Amino acid sequence: MQHKSLGEEPCPIARGLEHVGEWWSILILRDALDGRRRFDEFQRNLPIAPNMLTRRLSALVDAGLLERRRYNEHPARYEYVPTEAGIDFQPVIAAMFSWGRKHYGPNPLRSLFVYRATGAEAEPVVIDAVTRLPITALDFGFARNPDWDEVG
Amino acid sequence: MQHKSLGEEPCPIARGLEHVGEWWSILILRDALDGRRRFDEFQRNLPIAPNMLTRRLSALVDAGLLERRRYNEHPARYEYVPTEAGIDFQPVIAAMFSWGRKHYGPNPLRSLFVYRATGAEAEPVVIDAVTRLPITALDFGFARNPDWDEVG
DNA sequence: CCGTATCCTCCACGATACTG
């Protein structure tokens, strides 16, 4: 993102976007979370130019989402494995999948859940793992509160 | 996105990204879902140039995420309200908030849930609203399956 | 006051050639 000042925005969404906002980042993350590790695995699965793949992988490493790990000495070979921050990105991917599936999927009228559940259309929700209560973006007051550290 | 062929990718994530992949789109959506409706409301809350705001709002309308609704005749005034597809985007926003909060927030060590729940750190998960079971991106096989319509 | 039109900059992305 060129508007670097957004990285200093108080909103966690804006801050997070700073690291995954580029087009390919999320798709690479998707593949990494799907078990892909190596350069050519990514490239086989994505219509991306090799230099772009290099750049995005480096950026994701710098952002702390992927770890570059040497798996062979001679010749030097690396694999890219999700860090904790990368793994934590899974719920975002899952939510995006569900949303994209419903509204822009090959068959927009049916969601993936149809095949896995009751046959009724289902809405994904994000729930708090502690309270087990559903939370919504609106609950956050995320775009309103200037101080994200204030305790209610 | 310039790589228009990605809009024809089978993966719902890639397809969805086509509509919200631009930097400002998600932040505008965030504000819209937070109750903002009007041009100047958005602009007051975001460090965005007015022409960009116009462009992104139009794009979101074209993508079917926002509806442009006239609320005044003379002079002509419009407001932008989330469609169903826009509202359905909330889980993505929520997941992004949680993720950004944990890893890139002003206080990266604590998540918002801390303040709302037990005091323990919590991980958000996406659950299927029908089965009430947690789902993960890996469950989808999303990056692997060429045919998203196949029924198991 | 609520936007739109114009013009410019810069970088994400693409194509291709090359190297150990």
Added chain:
DNA sequence: CAGTATCGTGGAGGATACGG
């Protein structure tokens, strides 16, 4: 096979002036 180097382009994003 696993990348890097070089060059080019379109469009996202920015600054600012204008219009209803």
